[in-house]
Structure formats: structure tokens, C-alpha cells
Amino acid sequence: RAIQRRPNLDLVGVWVHSADKDGRDAGELAGGDPIGVAATTDADALIALKPDCVIYAASGPERDALAIPDYAKLLEAGINVVTTSTTRLVNPHAYTPTEWRDQLVAAAKQGQVSLYASGIEPGFAADYLPLVLCTQSKSIRSITVSEVALNDHYPVADVMMDGMGFGRPLDFEPMLKTPGFIEMAWKASLCLIASGLGVEIEEVRGTLDRELTDRDIEVAFGTIPAGTCGAVRTRAAGVVNGREAIVVEHVIRMARDVA
Structure with a gap:
């Protein structure tokens, strides 16, 4: 279009x-x-x-x-x-x-x-925009970029279910849970911010949290049954001088009351 x-x-x-x-x-x-x-x-x-x-x-x-x-x-x-x-x-x-x-x-x-x-994120919202906002600060101890999104409109089932784990039980391992995947996916943004601030990232740490829905949720790619994953939280943290100083995190949910 x-x-x-x-x-x-x-x-x-x-x-x-x-x-x-x-x-x-x-x-x-x-x-x-x-x-x-x-x-x-x-x-x-x-x-x-x-x-x-x-x-x-x-x-x-x-x-x-x-x-x-x-x-x-x-x-x-x-x-x-x-x-x-x-x-x-x-x-x-x-x-x-x-x-x-x-x-x-x-x-x-x-x-x-x-x-x-390029892209909205990464490519702008999680890297270039934070750097621009940093110009308004006299001193910076840590940076956290956080997004909360309602993605019930996204229609691609394999991305949402196999990739992210929506509609799956917690013992299912989506691509997001693949060792090193979160670290790889957001390392670009973390390192762009670090480079812009003149610091070096020593390590990237990734975590994934999931929340169950207690009811069926109708979304664009189908039905998310009660008792399966209805929200995920990804967190990628860049370690600078031994501490988690630059963080990019996302909460993605299939209904506003799930997480």
C-alpha cells in the first residue's frame, strides 16, 4: 500500500x-x-x-x-x-x-x-530515539527502553505461536526461549546506544517471562485457550562496568487484562 x-x-x-x-x-x-x-x-x-x-x-x-x-x-x-x-x-x-x-x-x-x-524497533524506537533523549540529560546512570503492546491484531500464527509461544502451554519452548535468541535479537540496539554514549557492553543478558490467560481469547490468528500463554515479557540487558546499565524490554499481550 x-x-x-x-x-x-x-x-x-x-x-x-x-x-x-x-x-x-x-x-x-x-x-x-x-x-x-x-x-x-x-x-x-x-x-x-x-x-x-x-x-x-x-x-x-x-x-x-x-x-x-x-x-x-x-x-x-x-x-x-x-x-x-x-x-x-x-x-x-x-x-x-x-x-x-x-x-x-x-x-x-x-x-x-x-x-x-531499518525499522521502527530496532532501528529507531529502541536505539536512535533513546540516544536523542539522552542529550537532555547532564548525567546518565542507566537507560531502560520499555514497550507495552497489545498484539491481538497480528494474524501470522507461526510467528505468534511457534515464535513467541502464545496459545501454548508453558512447557512449550518457543523460538524466544532458544538460548541466546533474545541476546542476539536486541544486541544491535544495545550496542548502538552504548556506542553513542562512548561505553562498551561487556555482556548481554536475556530473559523471558510468560503469563497464562485464565480465559479463552479470540485474536486475529485464532483462539488462545485458557491456561495457555497470553502474554510475554522479553528483557535484554547490556552489562557495562559489571552492572546492567542499558536495558530493552517488551511486554506483549493478547488482552489488556492478561499482564
Whole structure:
């Protein structure tokens, strides 16, 4: 929809990953009227259209790992890429090893194009905005960035259930509980803040808390049964000089009274 509203941009193709979306009109997939552009699951067909730029916004529990070869393929074909799918790319220098960075740099050089990663968070609300607000402080002991969100409108079941654990019992282990996942996902933001303040993060500590719902909740991706997870809290803390000095935390709930 955003591309269609821009007079200086032409939407020439849409690449989807679900078989049920293949061949459907892109306008209808976006909840609007038909626009005469059919979505495809064939990446090579999209590349054959020779677009100047691809906006890569696919999501899913395994998307972070799958996206890197997708980016490389597009870049090598001479297509610029703008993405919100890979949080590491908001601040790639925060991560080691560097194999995937080197791969993307080589692909971009081969295609003579660019890769730009951003987003609301990370990319603005949890990193750049706090740094701007810090300019109003004479001294800073700690920084906590906290978000509370009602996500009952989000329709992608595998992200919400398998990725985050909503609608699952507490003995189910979602991707958020994978060792090191929270630390990896928010390290970019923590290190951006630290770099802007001239300090170094020695360690990133991640925690996940979950809250059960005592009633069934109807949400966009289905029903969350009573006795299953209805809210999660993620917390990523950057340790500076031995203490947790920079924290990014999120409370995501499926109803306002769950947490």
C-alpha cells in the first residue's frame, strides 16, 4: 500500500512465500482493491522483472536465517534491498563472526548496489530515539527502553505461536526461549546506544517471562485457550562496568487484562 501511494515508485512485482498467496493480486493481499500485479513464489521471476529495489519484509520464526541467502541473491542480481526482517543488520558491527557480513558486502559489490536495514524497533524506537533523549540529560546512570503492546491484531500464527509461544502451554519452548535468541535479537540496539554514549557492553543478558490467560481469547490468528500463554515479557540487558546499565524490554499481550 505504501508503494502504491508514492508517485515516484512503481510496484512491478511481489514475492511471497506461501502457496496460498501465489498468483493472487497484490492489492487484494494488502487488503485493498486489485492493482493488476500478481504475487509469485518464484524468486527468479521477480528478479527477471529487473526492479531497482526490493523491500524485503518477510517474517517468521526461521526468517532471520533464511533471509541472508535471499539478500545475497538479490544483491548479486543488481537489485538494491531495503529490509526490516533482520535485526542484526541494524548494527552489523555488533556481531561476530563476520561470515554473513562479508557475504553480503561481496554480493553488494558484485551487483554494484546497496543493502539498507531499518525499522521502527530496532532501528529507531529502541536505539536512535533513546540516544536523542539522552542529550537532555547532564548525567546518565542507566537507560531502560520499555514497550507495552497489545498484539491481538497480528494474524501470522507461526510467528505468534511457534515464535513467541502464545496459545501454548508453558512447557512449550518457543523460538524466544532458544538460548541466546533474545541476546542476539536486541544486541544491535544495545550496542548502538552504548556506542553513542562512548561505553562498551561487556555482556548481554536475556530473559523471558510468560503469563497464562485464565480465559479463552479470540485474536486475529485464532483462539488462545485458557491456561495457555497470553502474554510475554522479553528483557535484554547490556552489562557495562559489571552492572546492567542499558536495558530493552517488551511486554506483549493478547488482552489488556492478561499482564
